[in-house]
Amino acid sequence: MSRIPEGIYRARADYDSAMFGETSNGKPYVHVRFMIVGGEFDGRTLGRRLFLSDAAMARSVESLEYAGCTFADNDITNLTGLGRQDCEIEVEHQHNAEKGKTYAEIKWVNAASGGGVKEEDKLDRGGLSSLRERCRGTLAARRAGNGTSTVGSASDPNDIPF
Helix, strand or coil: CCCCCCEEEEEEEEEEEEEEEECCCCCEEEEEEEEECCCCCCCCEEEEEEECCCCCHHHHHHHHHHCCCCCHHHCCCCCCCCCCCCEEEEEEEEEECCCCEEEEEEEEEEECCCCCCCHHHCCCHHHHHHHHHHHHHHHHHHHHCCCCCCCCCCCCCCCCCC
């Protein structure tokens, strides 16, 4: 089996693989396996220790949140939600001179990208606010049960109603 090349991959955390541990130096961590979703390496897994020391806590919590963790009751050991959403992992190669081998490992866990939205097409705050107001009536109508749509019109081909 070939080594996973360096790069960024869409992945999903495996809730059942998550295990808490502590290094010989007393640094707590949670080890999580991530499975690549899609592409040539679909189904391949890599693990990552996310350290829970004071210095690393914020970034590790952020990584776990990107992977879906909600930390119910503000409990770091409650990983509810982990693996319910995709995230992105950045894979890099590390050489172990002692063993004479190079390994693929996860450098970062980040939020999943915007799904292919080009930078110039992203909505800014004003655009999001406008969209929110335009759609408010439709959402209220759907929740009220009449399903009437106030968004879109047949006369505007750029305002696709689906």
